[in-house]
Amino acid sequence: MNRFVVTYRMRSEARAIEARAEAFALEQSVEVPRAMVDDPRVRDDIVGRVEAIEDRGGGVFHVRIALAEATTGFEAGQLMNMLFGNSSIHDDVALIDIAFTRALVEAFGGPRQGIDGLRRRTGAAGRAMTCSALKPQGLPPEALAALAARLAQGGIDLIKDDHGLADQAYSPFGARVRACAAAVHQANRAGGGRTVYVPSLSGNLDQLRDQVSIVRQEGLDAVLVAPMVIGLPAFHALARAYPDIAFMAHPALAGAQRIAPELLLGTLFRLLGADAVIFPNHGGRFGYSTETCRRIAAAARKPWDSVRAAVPVPAGGMSLERVPEMLDFYGRDTILLIGGALLAARERLTEETRALVRRVAESAS
Amino acid sequence: MNRFVVTYRMRSEARAIEARAEAFALEQSVEVPRAMVDDPRVRDDIVGRVEAIEDRGGGVFHVRIALAEATTGFEAGQLMNMLFGNSSIHDDVALIDIAFTRALVEAFGGPRQGIDGLRRRTGAAGRAMTCSALKPQGLPPEALAALAARLAQGGIDLIKDDHGLADQAYSPFGARVRACAAAVHQANRAGGGRTVYVPSLSGNLDQLRDQVSIVRQEGLDAVLVAPMVIGLPAFHALARAYPDIAFMAHPALAGAQRIAPELLLGTLFRLLGADAVIFPNHGGRFGYSTETCRRIAAAARKPWDSVRAAVPVPAGGMSLERVPEMLDFYGRDTILLIGGALLAARERLTEETRALVRRVAESAS
Numbered sequence: 001m002n003r004f005v006v007t008y009r010m011r012s013e014a015r016a017i018e019a020r021a022e023a024f025a026l027e028q029s030v031e032v033p034r035a036m037v038d039d040p041r042v043r044d045d046i047v048g049r050v051e052a053i054e055d056r057g058g059g060v061f062h063v064r065i066a067l068a069e070a071t072t073g074f075e076a077g078q079l080m081n082m083l084f085g086n087s088s089i090h091d092d093v094a095l096i097d098i099a100f101t102r103a104l105v106e107a108f109g110g111p112r113q114g115i116d117g118l119r120r121r122t123g124a125a126g127r128a129m130t131c132s133a134l135k136p137q138g139l140p141p142e143a144l145a146a147l148a149a150r151l152a153q154g155g156i157d158l159i160k161d162d163h164g165l166a167d168q169a170y171s172p173f174g175a176r177v178r179a180c181a182a183a184v185h186q187a188n189r190a191g192g193g194r195t196v197y198v199p200s201l202s203g204n205l206d207q208l209r210d211q212v213s214i215v216r217q218e219g220l221d222a223v224l225v226a227p228m229v230i231g232l233p234a235f236h237a238l239a240r241a242y243p244d245i246a247f248m249a250h251p252a253l254a255g256a257q258r259i260a261p262e263l264l265l266g267t268l269f270r271l272l273g274a275d276a277v278i279f280p281n282h283g284g285r286f287g288y289s290t291e292t293c294r295r296i297a298a299a300a301r302k303p304w305d306s307v308r309a310a311v312p313v314p315a316g317g318m319s320l321e322r323v324p325e326m327l328d329f330y331g332r333d334t335i336l337l338i339g340g341a342l343l344a345a346r347e348r349l350t351e352e353t354r355a356l357v358r359r360v361a362e363s364a365s
Numbered sequence: 366m367n368r369f370v371v372t373y374r375m376r377s378e379a380r381a382i383e384a385r386a387e388a389f390a391l392e393q394s395v396e397v398p399r400a401m402v403d404d405p406r407v408r409d410d411i412v413g414r415v416e417a418i419e420d421r422g423g424g425v426f427h428v429r430i431a432l433a434e435a436t437t438g439f440e441a442g443q444l445m446n447m448l449f450g451n452s453s454i455h456d457d458v459a460l461i462d463i464a465f466t467r468a469l470v471e472a473f474g475g476p477r478q479g480i481d482g483l484r485r486r487t488g489a490a491g492r493a494m495t496c497s498a499l500k501p502q503g504l505p506p507e508a509l510a511a512l513a514a515r516l517a518q519g520g521i522d523l524i525k526d527d528h529g530l531a532d533q534a535y536s537p538f539g540a541r542v543r544a545c546a547a548a549v550h551q552a553n554r555a556g557g558g559r560t561v562y563v564p565s566l567s568g569n570l571d572q573l574r575d576q577v578s579i580v581r582q583e584g585l586d587a588v589l590v591a592p593m594v595i596g597l598p599a600f601h602a603l604a605r606a607y608p609d610i611a612f613m614a615h616p617a618l619a620g621a622q623r624i625a626p627e628l629l630l631g632t633l634f635r636l637l638g639a640d641a642v643i644f645p646n647h648g649g650r651f652g653y654s655t656e657t658c659r660r661i662a663a664a665a666r667k668p669w670d671s672v673r674a675a676v677p678v679p680a681g682g683m684s685l686e687r688v689p690e691m692l693d694f695y696g697r698d699t700i701l702l703i704g705g706a707l708l709a710a711r712e713r714l715t716e717e718t719r720a721l722v723r724r725v726a727e728s729a730s
Contacts, residue, residue, distance in 0.1 A: 027650070030501030031527055032705045037501055039508065046503030046535075070534055071502060077594040078531040078567050081617050085528065085594065086681075089620030089651045136395030136402055137436060138411030143404065162396055163450065166443040169435055170411075202443050204598035205570035229442040229450065231596015233569035252446050255454030258621040285392070286454045316451075340397045 001045040003066040004104055006083055007097035010061050010090075021050045021063045024093075027086050029067060046071060062096070074107040076236040076272055088258060096260040098267065105271065105305055108236065112243035113275040114308030115301075115333050121222060121246060122157040123194040127364030128332050130356055131198075131313065133339035134180065135162035141171055145179035147343065152187035152195040154353020158335065159184060160224045161200035163250040167207070173199070174214050181218035198248055200224040205234045212242060221245050226252040227269055239273025248313065249274035261292055266299025269310070276311040276335055281326065284317030290329075297330055313337050320356055327363050336360065366410035368431040369469055371448055372462035375426050375455075386415045386428040389458075392451050394432060411436060427461070439472040441601040441637055453623060461625040463632065470636065470670055473601065477608035478640040479673030480666075480698050486587060486611060487522040488559040492729030493697050495721055496563075496678065498704035499545065500527035506536055510544035512708065517552035517560040519718020523700065524549060525589045526565035528615040532572070538564070539579050546583035563613055565589040570599045577607055586610050591617040592634055604638025613678065614639035626657055631664025635675040641700055646679035646691065655694075662695055678702050685721055692728045701725065 006028075012020050022034075025048030030037055037043045051064040072079045084095045111117070122129055132151050134144045144165075151159050159180075167173040177199045184197040201211045201223050208230065215223055223245055227235040229252050239247055249269040257264055265279050277300050280286030282293045297312035312330060315337035326336055338356060345352035371393075377385050387399075390413030395402055402408045416429040437444040449460045476482070487494055497516050499509045509530075516524050524545075532538040542564045549562040566576045566588050573595065580588055588610055592600040594617050604612055614634045622629055630644050642665050645651030647658045662677035677695060680702035691701055703721060710717035 023650075029529070030503065031529060032501050032708060036705065036709055036711075038711075039501075039504060042501055042503035046501065068503075071529065073531040073533045073567070075531065075568050075572075077569075077591075077596070078533075081528065081531070081567070081591065081594045084621060085591065085617035086620075086651075088618050089616060089645055089653075091620070091652065095621075136397050136404075136407055136411065138395065138407035139404060163446065164394070164396060164436065166438040166440065166446070168438045168443075202438070202446070202598075203440050204442075204596075204602040206602070207440075207598075226442075226446065226450065229446050229598075231442070231569075231599050233567075233572075233594075234596050234599060237569040237571070251454060252450035253453050255451075255456070256449060256460075256621070256623040280454055285388075286451075287456060288454075340401065343397060344401055346401075346403075 002069045002101045002103060003049070004069055004101050005051055005064050005066050005099040006095065008063045008065065008087070009094045009096050010063055011059050011092040012061055013059065014055065017053055017061050021053050021065070024063060024087060025050050025065045028065065028082060029071065031086065069101045069104050072104065074104065075233065076108070077231070077233040080232055084259065094258045094260065095263065097263060102305065105307060108271045109240065109273060110271055110307035111273055111275040111310050112239060113246040115311050117246050117275060118311055121196045124157050126332065128327055128360050129157040129335040130360055131158035131160060131335045131337040132156055132342045132353070133160050133162045133337065134165065135339065135343065137162060137164040137168070138170060141176040141179035144171065144176060145183040147349070148180045148197060149183040149187050150349040151342070151353050152184045152193060153191055154350040155193050155357040156195055156353050158196050158198055160198040160248060163200055163224065163226055163252050165200050166202040173211055177214055177218055181220055185219065196222050198222045198224050202230065205237055208234060208238055212238070212245065222248065224248045224250055226250040227272065227274070228253040232272060236272045246275040247273055248276040248278060250278050251280065261288065262295035262299040266296045270300055270307070274310050276313050278313040278315050278337060280316035281314035281318055286316050301333060309333065311335050315339070320352070320359070323356065323359050324363065327360070332364065367434045367466045367468060368414070369434055369466050370416055370429050370431050370464040371460065373428045373430065373452070374459045374461050375428055376424050376457040377426055378424065379420065382418055382426050386418050386430070389428060389452060390415050390430045393430060393447060394436065396451065434466045434469050437469065439469065440598065441473070442598040445597055449624065459623045459625065460628065462628060467670065470672060473636045474605070474638060475636055475672035476638060476640040476675050477604060478611040480676050482611050482640060483676055486561045489522050491697065493692055493725050494522040494700040495725055496523035496525060496700045496702040497521055497707050497718070498525050498527045498702065499530065500704065500708065502527060502529040502533070503535060506541040506544035509536065509541060510548040512714070513545045513562060514548040514552050515714040516707070516718050517549045517558060518556055519715040520558050520722040521560055521718050523561050523563055525563040525613060528565055528589065528591055528617050530565050531567040538576055542579055542583055546585055550584065561587050563587045563589050567595065570602055573599060573603055577603070577610065587613065589613045589615055591615040592637065592639070593618040597637060601637045611640040612638055613641040613643060615643050616645065626653065627660035627664040631661045635665055635672070639675050641676040641678050643678040643680050643702060645681035646683055649682035651681050666698060674698065676700050680704070685717070685724070688721065688724050689728065692725070697729065
């Protein structure tokens with residue numbers, strides 16, 4: 001029976017770690033003591049197996065446990081349940097790495113569009129892509145559409161809804177998406193640009209599919225979702241149902257997890273179909289370190305069997321001044337997301353957007 | 366515009382806390398600096414408002430922020446997004462309390478069955494209810510059904526699937542539920558009991574609804590779900606679509622959240638429709654304190670407008686010996702969930718179950 005290998009970081013006294021690792025292997029598989037497993041097939045094929053215990057010093061251990069791939073039922077929620085269901089309740093344990101089996105990777109499938117798909121949409125070749133956000137929430141559709149028009153006139157590659165824009169009374173999803181899509185299409189026609197508008201989806205699977213229908217009616221083919229907000233089963237269902245749509249994944253609610261950010265945002269979101277992965281860049285409003293950001297970008301793009309690469313999207317309080325440094329750090333297969341700092345230009349929004357676009361274009365030559 | 370008030374626990378230097386609280390109020394509402402909010406309605410009605418900052422000593426502060434209820438769109442995922450979307454990414458912040466508005470409470474609706482609905486199903490009056498679990502996963506449907514039969518013959522009130530039982534090749538959902546339901550129905554007919562079998566659902570909303578159809582075909586009306594695994598929007602969609610079904614909520618994957626357990630399991634799961642809430646009891650396999658458990662039980666049952674009470678279900682390595690103490694601690698409106706310790710009785714499973722049932726019944730007289 002094929003197994004995937006999961007690495008947990010645990011705090012423990014050295015003398016207790018073997019028993020603890022064994023208890024963990026049971027908790028994350030059969031949830032009964034080993035002696036109670038009478039069925040030899042369950043014992044051989046299903047019970048979790050401690051593969052290695054590595055002492056990292058200071059009372060920290062890395063414990064590798066091999067779990068049977070069949071226990072996941074090849075379903076996104078149950079995969080998370082097997083990875084970190086009950087064990088998430090131990091507050092001295094973190095989920096830090098996974099070595100997947102080929103069958104799991106093929107079942108979940110990864111990005112359907114990936115870097116190439118986003119480049120095709122934007123026409124951006126040989127350079128990083130640029131992105132901004134429509135906010136604040138509370139504005140009516142026409143006001144958001146006016147912002148979108150000015151960003152598009154500035155030649156930005158992607159305009160995403162702020163992840164706070166949902167289906168609210170003051171700006172219902174349908175009205176907002178129709179207004180913003182029309183504004184961007186018109187700016188594209190007038191200026192010859194190829195700006196892509198990326199509406200934010202929310203709600204349950206029925207609501208998400210209704211929203212995708214509206215997205216398609218408006219001739220759009222990229223959306224934003226927060227996988228931890230809508231739920232990973234819903235996210236994977238969307239990625240599978242709409243392989244022609246590019247999915248940007250937002251990290252909302254993902255920070256609260258005791259799961260290594262590069263694993264959750266970089267690897268797991270990618271595995272389930274994220275074509276681009278937004279995360280808080282170092283030195284912005286959030287506390288991720290340079291090293292964490294490097295790891296997220298690496299996880300999103302690393303060669304991985306037949307899985308397409310996802311585009312890292314560093315964000316969260318970025319400014320135009322940081323563009324050269326970010327390009328240097330992340331390279332070309334990146335989307336630079338600058339929201340508030342661009343919107344702060346107000347009546348000079350189009351000009352500031354042009355400056356950003358030019359800076360990124362020049363860096364490629 | 367009506368507002369709900371959210372309490373965050375933050376670590377901060379005292380001189381920085383006011384600015385930090387203000388930044389938080391912006392991050393969790395409009396996500397732009399206050400100076401950039403030109404629209405007076407957005408400024409008055411949408412921007413988060415710091416209500417209070419309480420110094421708890423030792424560099425810990427409780428910050429209360431009032432958020433506009435309209436921003437939630439009255440949808441479960443977006444509610445979580447507003448409560449803790451971006452701010453979850455700050456690792457020195459926890460979400461610890463929420464004062465809801467009446468409109469939010471009415472929109473989400475709480476348990477449809479609650480304690481009374483579970484008592485009606487089991488026929489248990491004036492005493493705690495008893496529950497056990499079918500495991501280990503990996504067993505074929507017939508083996509799980511044989512366990513269910515013996516638990517039902519022992520007169521237990523509820524038998525739930527282990528939360529690891531999903532839709533796996535070695536025990537597909539349909540085959541398992543049909544076999545276990547038949548075994549329990551037969552034991553009930555033969556012995557005059559009223560044991561309720563509670564299958565565990567998993568997957569996306571389509572799969573969940575297909576599973577509910579099977580559950581109903583088998584004459585069952587209670588299910589287990591792990592809300593954080595299936596996603597809160599899917600959980601709320603189920604609770605709303607099937608008001609005649611009782612939902613037991615499992616805490617898998619909930620422990621990793623930086624959200625106070627009594628708030629997530631007790632209040633939020635209840636608000637979204639959990640009729641019973643499973644959580645790790647103190648002194649078991651998990652590290653929840655006595656105080657945390659007391660708070661979870663209190664949150665599940667506290668008087669709350671028209672919201673039905675949910676039943677606390679302490680679990681996780683409980684034994685028969687602890688029954689008197691647990692009854693003393695949790696009282697009668699409780700479900701005692703004893704899984705492994707009962708299953709360990711093997712050929713004496715029915716007798717040990719009878720002993721549990723008798724002990725709980727006697728405690729009521």
